[in-house]
Amino acid sequence: MSELVKISGRQFTILVIMNVLGTAIITVPAIVSAYGKQNGWFSVLLATIFGIGMVVVYNAIYKKNPDKNIYQQLELLFGKWIGKLLSFLFMLFAFHITIGNLRVMGDFITTQILIETPVEMVMFLALITCFFGVRYGIEVIARAAEIFFPYIILSIFLLLILVTPEAEITNIQPILQTDVAGAFAGALPLLGYPFLEMVLFLAFMQNVNNKRIEKQFLVGVTIGGLLLVVITLVCLLVLGVDMTTRNIYPTYILGKKISIADFLERIEILVAIIWFFTIFFKITIGYYVLIIGFKQLLQLKDYKTTTIPFVYVLLVFAVFMRPSVVEQKQFLTSAWIPFSLTFGLVLPVLMLVAGLFKNKKGGQQQSP
Amino acid sequence: MKRKIMILLLSFFMCLITAGCWDSHELTEMALATGLAIDKEGDEYTVTAQVLNPGEIAGAQMTNRLSVSTYSTTGKTIFEAVRRLTQTTPRKLYLSHLRIIIFGEELAEEGIGRAIDFVSRDHEMRTDFTLSIAKGMRAEDVLKILTPLEKVPANKVFSSLEMSQDAWAPTKVVHVDELIDSLTSPSKQAVLNGLYVQGDIEIGSTLDNVERVNSPTLIKIDHIGVFRHDQLIGWLDEEQSKGFNYITNNVSNTVGSVACDKPGRIVIEVINTNTELKGKTENGSPKMVVHVTSEVNIGEVLCPIDIMKKKNISDVEKKVEKKMKDIMYASIDKAKELNSDIFGFGEVLKRQVPKQWKNWEQNWDEEFTNLNVDVKADVKIRRTGTISESFLNKMEKNKKKDE
């Protein structure tokens, strides 16, 4: 079923951009400015460069078997059983990303917008929406992303333009003179946060109907990363280091700063709306990757079989994921880094090495 | 598809059954607060809220009831007090449309830091209200005064603060994020604008006050209060406040006068000012250069001088420059006297000479008192108004002839 479905290269790029922005757009400025201070934007830039490097690795894996997704490749490279085990671990990673994003969304909405609504309800509604997306399949998800994309980009630019009158260059001075080491360190949590998560795209890259898919992937990550850099920069310029760091959701506060002619103000919820769209696609992609993983793992006939049970499981795990916002930040700066590195960096590199080894072996077998 | 619709409907149904509408608050259930006054009594905070009566402001039929009312209560913390207000208000207090928060002078002298945390943490609070201090009085008294013209007193205060900052200059609108920025920064001290009530507070809080053409009680905007950390330690007077605004590049439009050589004054209107702060190192100690460039118009000529002459104009320019320098030095001296770096000179130094700053950071207070500040002013007269030479000259001549 899913093998027949094809999405276009442009849609793929849009999905990549959405995934880079996803959760990051609203929280990243606070994280990086905590370490890099006024050079926080530099951390994002570093992380983006790293992310682009990672995409090259992912592209290399894709190129080995352009018609197989990561689960099939794992089974091909490491044999059926080890492959299945690795697939399962990879799905655990996808699972964690999905519930993590769901939780971030729930936390944001219950702290900023719907204060008294139980977080379970907020996440449930989001999950139901994602469920529809997954049920309709990647093609429909990609098309919906294409519809929302212009709106998202427009909103981001509108936000950036509308707050520029409040920007003060002094807020990011001195540029790259002090706290540079901090800026390098600040890139660390960012690696795993939006960029290593890109490994999830390996699960359905074979569905992309474009020969220049590798370029599309690179373009997506670059645009997404640069947008993040710009947003961080504007956050720092307008809010200053202190405010950016102290607020959990600085980009949202940025929206509060908009005030044009005493009329265009109080529209920060528009920021939230941009963000709903991006994070929706992020959760949906994670969910989808998880589901097709199960299809491959259990050799099911239809990937849709496991969608409904997963609504429950995702909801429950997201609810119990962490008791508070504080732990989220704690987790992000400690265990998350090696965890994401394992699946986003070590596993792909391992796959590449295994591929080389196998090729050699295969070549030797064929030659005589 | 039918299945999916069923599921969707069911989940809706479930939502509605389980609880539904957690966050919805009808407008008729909430009290819109426009002003909040915070005073301290012993170790308890007194919070006073000015609540709107919408029907009286925009309703179809107006009665004689007041457009606002105030409620006050005390609590160990501000959040507690705000919540306790529901005991007295008929509706839940809604703070998103807050225009102004006023601190009592007593509280300000003791320290406003603790009061601010709630303000910045609560999700209902936005950042677009202003903060001020009730000078020489309790903050709640300011909120009680009814104002003519503007039905919502808090709105009146808010808009006159903004207007006078724009057109008169010795006031400063401070928003909460700016205040927090100053409170946390080691190299900058906070300022807040002052407010006071002129006249009888009792009369001011009755309809009587707004029913007269000449309201006996008014809310007046005062000058800038200087903080050290979070404690109010002194006030700048009008000139010093103006100087402060010149240094912090906060003047957009103001009026000032200089004396002529001959008896009389020339009034100039400042239309465009730009201030550059430069931090330098001089023999290992910090030095600040304040450079003000200003474009002015001549607003009033009250002395016999031919302003069409280039020399006279440049004369006036020099005088204005001197005057500007004087008021800036005055406010710097006052700040030094109070030992409070309200101008953020420390920040500038940190930005511009980050390496040397590390040496001064520890005892910046001391360094600030001895800081060498060089003020330069550059004034350009652009226009002389709609008439060239003042008719006063001719009139005076005629007068003399008659005599």
Added chain:
Amino acid sequence: MVQASFICLLSLFIFLLEYKRVKKLQSKKDKWTLSIGFMIALYFIVSMILDLPVPSMNKLVGKVFQPVGEPFSNMLESFQDQ
């Protein structure tokens, strides 16, 4: 308890609807996966409602990766305090 049974009932209904669809696939594996999946899902959701302990993903990941993550965390913290 009422809530739990309500959700169980609802789930049963959804399960039946979904089962009808999966039946059309004529794959035994799918049917089994769905049934077992629903069972697990119900177990989790009921234990959430009844406040029974549910394994936390964070703790699991934390347990495995915390030792490796500690140095990162410490390093980052050192920058934060500056």
Added chain:
Amino acid sequence: MAKILRRTRKKKKKKIVENISSDYNQPIKQTIEENKTFVNAELGNSFDIVIREFKLGKKNPIKAAVMYTDGLADKDLVHNYVLETLMIDVREAELNQQIANSQDLYNRIKEFSLTGAELTEITTMKAIFNHLLSGDTIVLLDGFTNGFGVGSRGWQDRGVQEPSSEQVVRGPKDAFTETIRTNTALIRRRIKDTNLWFDTQKIGKRTKTDIAVAYIKGVASDDIVSEVKERLQKIDIDSILESGYIEELIQDETYTPFPLMYHTERPDAICAGLLEGRVAILVDGTPFVLLVPALFIDFFQSSEDYYQRSDISSLLRLLRFFAFFLAMITPSAYIALTTFHQEMIPTPLLISIAAQREGVPFPALVEALMMEATFEILREAGIRMPRAVGSAISIVGTLILGQSAVEAGIVSPAMVIVVSLTAISSFVLPHYNIAISVRMIRFCFMILAAIFGLYGIILGLIIMVLHLASLRSFGIPYLSPMAPMGIKDQKDALIRLPLWMQSRRPTYLNKQDKIRANTKEPKPTRQ
């Protein structure tokens, strides 16, 4: 009716019984008498069937009969070109000794006597009934098992009038009628191309409605044409009374609020569709012609867009999208803003809304639902009422419900504004179809907004877009050319660029004959 439809959808459907007693496929009987009794018996002696018996020839006269359905057949035609010519010509031929035996007579009649334009030889009873009930005239001769059907269809029809549902300021003012032949003629008159093909068939076991599938060979994609034909083939139903039947029976997805087929009574719109490579389905008995595939943006385009300046049309199109959005979202946004996100409303506006809501006893959701429902009732009442009463309803609606309700303090004036804005916005949409779907979706959004505020609205929007993206109309994604994006097709989607820029047909529809124009930007040849 619904029962029948449902039954046909089931797998084990019962065969629709066409005739109860007789075998229609039997040949025509030998004698006139026998035939007459059979026809009369089968049609239950219906009084609108006219059977005229007479004799042909003088020497050895043969019994003959003419049958036609009164009202369906053109009487003048029957008299002048069947009866009269038959009698005169046969007599003349007889005088000239051209008829020797009855076979000669038969041939003479076939070749000379019947001067009607359409003539078919018929052999079975079934054919007799088919012709008779379509308005043709049947000529039977005693002793022959062959007869003639003479085309004499001519019933009262409305004539070509102005379209009642889609009016334009500039553009042709003719509309389709209930007669399929008139309709095909209206299309043919506009496209004088040999490649314009009409593929006809009869659907409906009892109604035997004429259906014509029209397309331009080579322009319309073969896949779509064959898909349409296949789907039509699958229909097994006793009656087709309107094109809505066809629409419901062949559309891609039934459970969707969005129209997946486009219907119009404007010939120019159909012609434009055909020229873009779409397929039209004409149904006898209705002025509404179907056009497939229909995409989401088609419902925001009016044929007038192409008759007026492109900049104006572009603006109007954008306006329509905006109105669509307003019609869908306004009441729910009002609910969300006033009950959830009061901080988003500027203070003076909030104060005035709060003042209006003072004393209104209902929560915003109930107030909104009440007003919206009232409005829908008013609109429905207005549509079905005779025109004279219609204006009375609007007075009742505006004065009594609007003004008095506000004065009585049951609803707030702001709510009235919201409802009117919604209503007027939904009238801007050029197609009734999409306006109806908006009406439905609006209520879902209102409930979502009442539970989750803007968050609910956004998630509702996402679900709606997902649903839209999942739809296909005859294999074409419903949201093309937006998603999947076709850069070239944007010239005639959200905006309309000048015609000389649109040199290609929509790429999502056409794979074969892509170029449709090759004009340059108009410039004066002489300065």
